[in-house]
Amino acid sequence: MTVTVGPRLQPRLRHRELGLLVIAVFAITIGSVSLALSQRQAAGEPLLGNGGPPLASGVALAVYLGALFVAHAVLVLTGRRTDEVLLPTVGLLGGISLLLMERLPQDLAGGLGLGTTQLVWLTLSIAVITMIAAFIRSDAWLRLYKYTWAAFGVGLLLLTFVAGREVNGQRLTLAIGPLSGQPSELLKVILVIFLAGYLSENRALLVEQSTRVGPLRLPPLPYLAPMVAMWAIALSIVVVQRDLGAALLFFVVFLLLLYVTTGRGSFVALGLVAFVAGGAVLYEVVPHVRTRVDIWLDPFATASGAGYQVVQALHAFARGGILGTGLGAGLPEVGNLPPGGIPALHTDFPLAALGEELGLIGVLAILGLYLVVIERGLRIAASAADDFRAILAAGLSLVIGVQAFIIAAGVLKLIPLTGITLPFISYGGSSLLTNGLVVGLLIALSDRGAEPPPPPTAARGLRRILDRGAP
Amino acid sequence: MTLGGSLGGTAQRNAAGAPVRRPGIGATLGRIGLAMAVAFGALAAGAGYWQVWRASELSSAPDDAAVIAASRRVVRGEITDRDGERLAWSAEDENGEPYRVYLSRSLSGVVGYASRAYGTAGLERAFDAELSGVTAADPVQDLLKKFRTDPSDPQALRTTLVASLQQAAIGALDDDSGAIVMLDPRTGEVLVLASTPVYDASGIANPATSTATFQALVADDVGRPLLPRATQGRYVPGSVFKIVTAIAALGSGAVDVSTTFEEQPAAEADGLLVSGFRVRDGHHSKTGSRAVDFIEATEVSCNLWYALAGLETGGDRLVDWAAQLGFGEPLPFDLPTAASQVTGGDGPAPGGFLDDVELASAAFGQGETFVTPLQMALVTSAVANAGVIMRPHLALSFTGKAGTTTISPEEWRRVMPARIADQITAAMVEAVNGDLGVAYTTGAQVSGLTVAGKSGTAELGGEGEPNSWFIGFAPADDPQVVIAVVVEHGGRGAARAAPIAGTLLAAWKAWAGR
Numbered sequence: 001m002t003v004t005v006g007p008r009l010q011p012r013l014r015h016r017e018l019g020l021l022v023i024a025v026f027a028i029t030i031g032s033v034s035l036a037l038s039q040r041q042a043a044g045e046p047l048l049g050n051g052g053p054p055l056a057s058g059v060a061l062a063v064y065l066g067a068l069f070v071a072h073a074v075l076v077l078t079g080r081r082t083d084e085v086l087l088p089t090v091g092l093l094g095g096i097s098l099l100l101m102e103r104l105p106q107d108l109a110g111g112l113g114l115g116t117t118q119l120v121w122l123t124l125s126i127a128v129i130t131m132i133a134a135f136i137r138s139d140a141w142l143r144l145y146k147y148t149w150a151a152f153g154v155g156l157l158l159l160t161f162v163a164g165r166e167v168n169g170q171r172l173t174l175a176i177g178p179l180s181g182q183p184s185e186l187l188k189v190i191l192v193i194f195l196a197g198y199l200s201e202n203r204a205l206l207v208e209q210s211t212r213v214g215p216l217r218l219p220p221l222p223y224l225a226p227m228v229a230m231w232a233i234a235l236s237i238v239v240v241q242r243d244l245g246a247a248l249l250f251f252v253v254f255l256l257l258l259y260v261t262t263g264r265g266s267f268v269a270l271g272l273v274a275f276v277a278g279g280a281v282l283y284e285v286v287p288h289v290r291t292r293v294d295i296w297l298d299p300f301a302t303a304s305g306a307g308y309q310v311v312q313a314l315h316a317f318a319r320g321g322i323l324g325t326g327l328g329a330g331l332p333e334v335g336n337l338p339p340g341g342i343p344a345l346h347t348d349f350p351l352a353a354l355g356e357e358l359g360l361i362g363v364l365a366i367l368g369l370y371l372v373v374i375e376r377g378l379r380i381a382a383s384a385a386d387d388f389r390a391i392l393a394a395g396l397s398l399v400i401g402v403q404a405f406i407i408a409a410g411v412l413k414l415i416p417l418t419g420i421t422l423p424f425i426s427y428g429g430s431s432l433l434t435n436g437l438v439v440g441l442l443i444a445l446s447d448r449g450a451e452p453p454p455p456p457t458a459a460r461g462l463r464r465i466l467d468r469g470a471p
Numbered sequence: 472m473t474l475g476g477s478l479g480g481t482a483q484r485n486a487a488g489a490p491v492r493r494p495g496i497g498a499t500l501g502r503i504g505l506a507m508a509v510a511f512g513a514l515a516a517g518a519g520y521w522q523v524w525r526a527s528e529l530s531s532a533p534d535d536a537a538v539i540a541a542s543r544r545v546v547r548g549e550i551t552d553r554d555g556e557r558l559a560w561s562a563e564d565e566n567g568e569p570y571r572v573y574l575s576r577s578l579s580g581v582v583g584y585a586s587r588a589y590g591t592a593g594l595e596r597a598f599d600a601e602l603s604g605v606t607a608a609d610p611v612q613d614l615l616k617k618f619r620t621d622p623s624d625p626q627a628l629r630t631t632l633v634a635s636l637q638q639a640a641i642g643a644l645d646d647d648s649g650a651i652v653m654l655d656p657r658t659g660e661v662l663v664l665a666s667t668p669v670y671d672a673s674g675i676a677n678p679a680t681s682t683a684t685f686q687a688l689v690a691d692d693v694g695r696p697l698l699p700r701a702t703q704g705r706y707v708p709g710s711v712f713k714i715v716t717a718i719a720a721l722g723s724g725a726v727d728v729s730t731t732f733e734e735q736p737a738a739e740a741d742g743l744l745v746s747g748f749r750v751r752d753g754h755h756s757k758t759g760s761r762a763v764d765f766i767e768a769t770e771v772s773c774n775l776w777y778a779l780a781g782l783e784t785g786g787d788r789l790v791d792w793a794a795q796l797g798f799g800e801p802l803p804f805d806l807p808t809a810a811s812q813v814t815g816g817d818g819p820a821p822g823g824f825l826d827d828v829e830l831a832s833a834a835f836g837q838g839e840t841f842v843t844p845l846q847m848a849l850v851t852s853a854v855a856n857a858g859v860i861m862r863p864h865l866a867l868s869f870t871g872k873a874g875t876t877t878i879s880p881e882e883w884r885r886v887m888p889a890r891i892a893d894q895i896t897a898a899m900v901e902a903v904n905g906d907l908g909v910a911y912t913t914g915a916q917v918s919g920l921t922v923a924g925k926s927g928t929a930e931l932g933g934e935g936e937p938n939s940w941f942i943g944f945a946p947a948d949d950p951q952v953v954i955a956v957v958v959e960h961g962g963r964g965a966a967r968a969a970p971i972a973g974t975l976l977a978a979w980k981a982w983a984g985r
Contacts, residue, residue, distance in 0.1 A: 256503055263499045303534060312536065317521040318529030319537055331536050360522040367511050367518075378504045382497050390496045394503065401507050405514065412517035 012079035014072065020088035021072055025065050028095035031327055032056045035103055038328035056328075057102045060119045064098050067123045071130040075443075078134040083380060083446035087129065089372045090439050093424035094122045094432075096366065100350055101427055103328050103357075108346050114427065121429045125436035132440025138451060143388055146197030153190035156183045157233070161240045181430040184237070184246035185421075188403075189434055191250055192257075192395035198226065199261040200387035206262045230254045231274050235282070242288045245406055245420025251275060252402050253395060260394050261387075296416035312342045313352035313411050317363075324359025331356065346427040348419050351411050366425070367408070373439075374401035380446040386453040393445045396438045531600030533591060538605045543587055547571065547602045548627040550582060550594060552634040553660075553867055558582055559595070564678055571595070571676035574634065577641035580650075580666030580699045581632065581806070581865070584675045589685050593699065594630065594865060597805050601626040601869055626869040631660035639978045640665035643971045649958040650700035650844040653975065656852035656944065656953045658880035659861030662979070664806075664845075666700040702802075703809045705841040706957050709929030710772045710964065711940045712836030715813075715850055716781050717769065717895050719792035722887045725784040728894050731762035732779040743775045748828040750778045750835075757907055769898035769925070770908040774835045781834020786822025789813060789834070795886050796850050796860070803883060804845065805865045811846040815839040837930060848955040851942045854896055855923075855950035857889035899923035900947045912941070914970030917977045921947040924954075924972065926964025936960040941968035945976050952979050 035056040040047055048054065055061060068091045075082070098119060106113035112120070142149070156174075160183045165173045174183050199206070234247040255271040258264075282289045291306060299307030299314070319325065330353060342349045355363045377397020384390040400423045407426075410417035421431040521529070529535060546569045550559040558578055561569040571585050583593015591599050599605075604625035640651040644667040653663035674684035688697050698704060720726045734743060739760055742749035754771040768776035781789060793799070793813045802808040813833055816823035824830045832838035845863065853860045862883040869876045900923045902908040903915045912926040924943025931937060939961030944953040954972050961967030 260496060260499045260503055263495075311534075314521055314525075315529050315532075315535050315537075317518065318526045319535070321522055321526045321530070331540060355518065355522060360518055363518045363522070364515055367514055371508060371511050374507050375504060378500050382500050387496065390500070394496075394500055398503070398507070405507075405510050408514050409517065412514060412521060414513060414517045 009077065010079040011077050012081065014076055014084045017072055017075070017084035017087055020085065021068060021091065024088045024092040024095060025068070027092060028061070028065065028099065029055075031096070031099045032058075032061050035099055035327040038326050039103075042328070056099070057115060060098065060102060060115060064095065064119060064122060067126045071126050074130050074134050080134070081448045082133060082443045083376055085372065085376050086439055086443055087133075089369050089376070090129070090424055090435075091126070093366070093369055094125070096354065097350070097425040097427075098122060099327060100353060100425070101346065104346055104353070109427065114346060118427055121432040124429075125424075125432040128433055128436035129440040129443065132437065133443035136441070136444040137447070139389065139392070139445070140454065142193050142392070143197060143454070146194050149190050149197075150194040153187050153194065154233075156187060156190075157237070159183070161236075164241065182428070183430075184241075184243060185430040185434040187246070188249060188253070188399050189396075189437055192253065192392065192399055195254060195257050196388055196392035196395055199257060200391050203261050203387055207264075231271075231278065235278050238282055238289065239286060242286075243419070244289065244292060244416070245403075245410075245418035248406055248418055249399070249403050249420065252406075253398050256398050256402070257391055257395050260381075261391060292416045292418070296413065299413065309343050309349070310411075310413060310417055313349050314413060316342065316352040316356040317412070320356040320359045320362075322360045324355075324357050324362055327357050329357065344419065347421060348407065348417075348426070349411055350422055350425045350427075351408055354425075367404075370401055370404040370423075373397060376446075377401075377442050380442055383448075384445065389445055389453065393442060396442050396445075400435060400438060531605060533596050533599045535600075535605070538600050538603060544568070545603045545625055547585060547595075548604070548625040548869075548871070550602070550628045550630060552630055552632045552637075553662075554633070555629070556634045558630065558632070558634060568678075570678055571673070573672045573676070575638060576669040576671055577638045577665065578632075578634075579669045579672045579696070580701060581637075581664040582672065583699075584672040586675045586681050586685070587678060588681050589675055592697070593806065594628065597807075598626075598628055598866065598869075602628060604871070624871045624873070626871040628869055629867045630865050631655075631662065631867050632664070632865065633662045633982060636663045636975065636978055636982060637665055640971075640975055641667060641669060643974055644958065647958045647961060647967070648694065648700070649956070649961065650704055651957075651971070651975065652701050652844050652848040652953075652955045653979065654848055654852060654863055654953050656856040656861065656950050659852075659863045659883070660867070660880070661863055661865050662952065663975070664699075664701045664865070666698070666704070668694045668696045670696040699806065700957075701844045702804065702806050703843065704957075705809050705811065705843060706938055706940075706959075707929040707931060708836040708840055708842045708847065709927035709938065709940055710774075710836055711847055711925050711927035711942045711955075712833070712840055712842065713769065713772065713777050713927075714854065714895065714899070714925055714942065715793055715796060715798075716777050716784070716789065716834045717765070717898070718796065718850070718853065718887055718891070719789045720780040720784045721765070721891045721894060722792055723784055723788045725788065726765065726780050728765040728898075730780070731764050732776060733762065735773070735775045735779065736760040736762050738775055743778060745778065745782070745831045746827045748831075750774055750831055754907075754911075757910070765894070766898045766901055767907070769895075770901040770905045770911075772902070772911055772926070777835040778831035781830055782827060784834075786814070786820050786824040786830045788822075789830070790816075790822035792886075795884060796853060797846055797884075798842075802843075802845060802849065802863065804863050808845060809843050811842040813840055836927060844955045844957050847940075847942050847957075848953050851944055851955060852953045853884075853886045854892050854899065855944040855953050856892075858885060858887040858892045860884045860886060896923050896947060896950075899925055899943065902926070903943065911965055912969045913965045915941060915943060915973045915976075917945065917973055917980060920945050920976060920980050922973070922976055923947040923950075924969070926969050928963045936962045939967040940964050941972045943972055943976075945979075951983065952976065 032055050036054040037047055039056060071087060101118040102115035104114055106115060108114045109117045111117065160174050163174065165175055174181060234251040237243050237247040255268050259268050283293055295307045295310055299310040301307065303311040342352060345353055354366065374397050377393055381390045381393035384393055403420060404423055406418060407420045407422050409415045421428055423435045530537065546561045549557055551557050558574045559582055560572055562572050564570055573582060581593055583591065583595045585591045585595040602625060636653060640663045648667055651663055651665040654661045670688050671684055674680045739752060742751040752774045754773060758771055763773050763776055790813050798811045798813055800810050814822065814824050814829060818825035818829065820826055829838045833840045849860055849863065860883045862881045864878060866878050868878060900921065903912050903922045903924045912924060915922050915924050922943055922945045924941060927940030929938040929940060939958040941956045941964055944950045954975060956968040956971050958967040
């Protein structure tokens with residue numbers, strides 16, 4: 001890792017970022033006032049006066065907004081010509097998360113309580129974004145060691161398979177000493193780094209050659225192997241960890257990056273066929289998968305049993321309507337089940353709670369924020385200096401976009417529900433830190449004054465082996 | 472989305488040496504961006520579907536968390552009968568929390584109960600959202616509600632019921648299990664929806680007695696008091712089903728009012744042989760061996776004529792015409808209803824009958840035919856209202872802070888031309904008032920009121936008394952009220968149901984002539 005802090009630092013103002021941050025801060029503050037007013041009304045207190053300004057947990061708000069401005073200041077001081085939209089966008093998503101976690105029953109998280117814990121993770125996430133965006137100037141440490149990263153990722157996965165702690169029938173959590181986290185969150189970043197390295201190196205070959213099987217044009221056979229490996233890894237995650245969300249995320253991101261690299265729809269079609277076939281087998285074999293699909297097909301049939309979570313989420317959306325009930329005025333009282341409490345609300349279903357309290361317009365705004373992240377990431381990819389950076393940037397933004405899509409679509413009953421976090425809004429440290437890592441890397445990659453990529457090393461890896469075999 | 476790509480297309484050469492153009496990463500990124508935009512568009516559409524399209528349905532459903540939560544703390548709106556008499560209101564327990572009190576047990580099968588511990592039933596369930604003020608009956612009010620400081624607005628429900636007639640109906644059924652429906656065929660307004668045995672809804676609603684009361688009711692699996700028989704009881708109809716057969720046979724043109732069957736007189740003595748099964752009859756002593764036409768067959772309730780008319784009509788047409796009357800699916804009503812059926816529907820013969828024997832039996836209401844009392848009231852209402860069925864309903868209006876919303880009468884089905892309805896009316900008048908009919912339908916006459924009707928004796932097979940049925944309407948020349956009565960194990964139609972109908976129609980006349 002090359003970290004350069006030194007005489008080259010030259011402050012550079014970021015007007016656009018500052019303007020957008022002011023808008024985000026304004027929106028979050030208005031949300032806090034709205035939340036405070038409905039909390040006071042519920043408690044029967046006078047709305048104004050008596051206990052200071054109407055702000056919900058003003059200290060937490062000040063800390064978080066302060067962190068955003070410190071991040072901005074650091075980026076200004078380091079003076080890099082990087083993206084100025086991502087930080088305010090993600091900052092607004094995090095602010096919405098903070099308001100929601102302050103509003104939910106605090107005993108959902110032990111120790112400091114839900115809101116304060118989330119504040120700590122959000123602040124750390126902003127710090128991660130800032131450090132990476134400000135100080136990472138070289139990508140060689142990612143580019144050169146892709147197989148090392150892949151090995152690390154597979155190792156992490158296997159470790160989770162063996163030593164993972166089972167929570168709610170899913171083996172997702174890995175605990176080492178006092179530290180615990182969900183490795184699949186970190187795995188998605190490692191996956192993108194590896195794919196960026198692998199695909200950019202072999203792009204020419206993947207584009208150029210193909211194997212004909214009947215009407216299908218398949219990738220050259222030696223390059224089919226990683227594809228099959230990806231497919232197998234995704235399936236094993238489903239079978240061993242019962243983590244449908246991560247498996248779906250990994251596989252979709254892989255297919256999208258394959259398309260970005262080769263421009264070949266047939267590869268994606270092939271991948272989808274393999275996916276559907278694998279899914280059909282899993283439906284028959286793994287009871288967990290079948291349950292999820294059956295719930296998806298008709299959650300109302302088991303509204304008080306297996307479908308309870310999904311049905312309550314849909315009711316929450318319906319209660320919100322177009323304008324929403326207002327922050328703090330909804331019914332997601334998780335602590336007092338039933339009625340209306342949605343299990344895993346703070347991790348898997350925050351969109352349902354926000355749909356109820358902010359209404360359709362709130363949901364559309366949140367979806368719009370994710371589209372901004374995707375669009376900025378793809379823009380960074382399109383203006384990247386070489387294939388590696390382009391695929392890396394595309395992969396990083398798609399990881400966030402696809403993950404948001406998977407959980408949002410699951411909660412809205414467009415696809416079967418898979419437990420996965422909503423980036424920057426769901427409660428949880430692993431998710432917030434790795435998504436901070438993703439956004440930090442995106443901002444760093446957008447540097448228009450960055451050092452040029454290393455010259456392409458011709459004919460490496462598999463290509464060299466193939467060439468050697470040629471007469 | 473436009474992505475200014477610095478990475479151009481790559482020109483490669485394939486095996487033959489011809490250049491192959493592949494899109495550059497810039498172009499594929501643009502397509503991926505478009506795909507993600509479409510995917511998020513689908514999410515937006517999904518959110519719109521649940522938050523706009525399905526919003527009022529889901530958020531006012533009895534299972535909705537807000538509806539349940541509101542029902543615990545909100546003082547529910549009152550329920551009154553059509554004349555304003557209070558049927559249900561709220562009292563406060565020692566903690567100051569509200570609970571429901573009901574006018575009388577006679578309402579249990581229709582008003583139901585609202586209990587903190589055991590949820591809701593009947594009208595209390597169907598209009599839970601309105602009564603507890605979670606939603607207004609009017610969508611515009613619903614939207615404006617968000618801007619008020621106190622968003623909950625419990626609505627008072629004025630029903631179409633007549634409390635005095637409801638109590639008279641329960642009194643007439645006495646200790647028997649059964650059901651009575653009375654409605655206005657011109658509007659579909661239900662005046663009486665009675666089901667016995669009744670239960671103590673106030674006992675379920677009162678927190679002090681709810682557990683003991685409810686558990687005793689659930690444990691009673693002989694009387695099954697919690698079953699609302701008028702809407703969910705499925706009974707063998709017996710001869711009252713002949714009105715359905717008449718509608719199908721006359722409506723489809725299979726027979727007309729003058730049709731006679733030459734097999735009928737000869738078979739009166741020993742029964743009519745249909746595919747080896749003997750259809751029997753009981754009016755031989757009165758009519759001798761003469762061939763009866765539609766009017767007379769209805770008057771003496773001739774099984775042979777109706778079996779032959781049913782066979783002439785055919786299974787297909789009988790089932791189709793019954794479906795027009797509402798058979799085969801739940802009825803469009805404020806309360807949940809069971810579906811009535813002409814046949815089990817899985818047989819090989821047309822219409823789903825097993826064979827001609829089942830079709831012939833169904834034509835006079837035996838076989839695999841099951842009906843709800845409300846369904847038979849709707850059949851009668853089609854005859855009474857010149858072939859048009861109005862949608863039956865129990866809610867007359869809702870009154871909240873913002874004013875009153877009135878539920879208007881609504882046409883449901885046009886089943887047959889008025890001419891056919893008139894022909895059937897004529898036969899039903901004879902069945903109650905004719906020289907021969909009187910013997911079969913004793914007790915349905917009311918002085919000063921011409922009643923049209925049809926009695927039924929539903930054989931249940933095995934031991935035990937048959938179910939006693941009567942359906943009818945009055946006045947015959949200007950129908951204003953329809954009645955359907957069933958008394959479980961009440962004996963012949965003339966024995967129990969017809970006299971009850973006479974009593975209640977007299978009570979209706981007194982109420983209507985105020």
